[in-house]
Amino acid sequence: MIKFDRVSFRYRDDSSKVINDINLSIDRGEWVALIGHNGSGKSTVAKMMNGLLLPSEGQVFIDDIELTEQNLIEVRQKVGMVFQNPENQFVGTTVLDDVAFGLENLGVDPEYMYERIQQSLKQVSMDGYEQHEPHRLSGGQKQRIAIAGVLAMLPEVIVFDEATTMLDPMGRKDLLQTMKTLKEERGLSIVSITHDLTEAAFADRVLVLNQGEVWFEGEPRQLFAKGEELENIGLEPPFVTKLYHQLKSENITLEREPLDFKELVDELWTLHLKK
């Protein structure tokens, strides 16, 4: 679906590379978490996925077609993006206009359009806010509207650039569930940029950037198994990994690295039964 071939990027001709010779691919229907320290290059990579930035060196392919200035419009229909700051994305004076804007550009039939807007506002629990001004909403409500705007466009891939940072605990859980459903039912591909390793655990695969280079690529479990090594690159092992670490120091080991505390406790239970 998306492929980076030896991509480098610098913001100015005379500045150093912030992305250095990376290769990556996102398959159709795959959920990939992109993580890494502040300034590691995640947003820069995200912007190259939908052509907001073009590589300084190397090539980006969308469905095997090289992304160039000539095919930006088609690319953006396929690759939707929710920005790190939702305010950068608002164009309408009301929530309704804002979500409709993208659809009008796509030439969606007006009758069908209203339905799609309603549905995507429901998906983020913001139905009833149609007449509100996007700029006059709370921090988390703004994020929800930005997400609804992209969901309504029905893209094939959605890049979420830290799109859940301001959501309350339930809101975050609901959104992760919505993403999971869309992936399963519609084969949506998801790139989720996040600092929350619990959220990364939802992904099929995790890519870790460190200073503009790919530091790790693999399943979430394999990443968690790195334990304290994560601290060297600005990350921190999640709660379950720290807990498991303590158990290991008491010679209790499990068959596989646990992804959350439920897995850990469940495995201990099975172990206990076997004895």
Next chain:
Amino acid sequence: MDITFKEVDYIYQYNTPFEHQALHNLSFHIPSGSFTAIIGHTGSGKSTLIQHLNGLIKPIQGEVTIGEFTLSSEKNHQVKDLRKHVGVVFQYPEHQLFEETVKKDILFGPKNFGFDLDRKEDELADVLNNVGLPVDVLDRSPFELSGGQMRRVAIAGVIVLEPSVLVLDEPTAGLDPLGRSQMLKLFSHLHQSRQQTTVLVTHHMEDALAYADQVIVMNQGKVEMIGEPKELFKKKERLRDIGLDIPEVFECANYIENKLGVSVNECQSNMEGISQVLVDFVKAGARS
């Protein structure tokens, strides 16, 4: 500085067809020198509440007192003086960055409030180090930084003012995990060493548990509960009903009790305690 809200109402776009009441009859007290966390669902009124603390908005009804300052719909004379004492880090860092360089941005507050600029300039390296930024960002534009780097600059620009009240609206959103825990430690250190009053808005229940003396729970523009974090987080169902959750350690402790049938007492509700309970469980199994 003591902070008191007395029957505060706030209405956005007051007296227009779009008016929207965001705060209803809020009353509470934040003792001087305390660390207070404010939690609540999206849109519950947290940011509206904290914007009253430096006079960015004023109550439509009722009164807010902060130390010697009083804010109400009538009185609002000494707002600049108040802002010298109350530093606010906003939810979106972009809202407080506007200078051409990071250095100018961080020094904007000190200059505006008539601080000794030479001394503040000398402190810059320290301040940057505290928020985890390299000194070479000083000459860069704040708008050409990554999201987490901007957040760090915004925090630097407020702590450099050494406010008596530090108000933080989701200050760790967008920070990498290590930066997040370092920043929280910094806030806690400043809180103690400067005897400052700290108000932290957060969606991370474990941060409220780890750092706060008092937690204010907001729900639909009203105070739903107020109390010590340990007591408050026992009310799992009530918190869930209003979009919140309990800290992961507590959730884990509950899960262990249900699944393994062993009890986890209150003082064991931390990483070490839980790990000990699990070790005992496995060892007991091995013996039987």
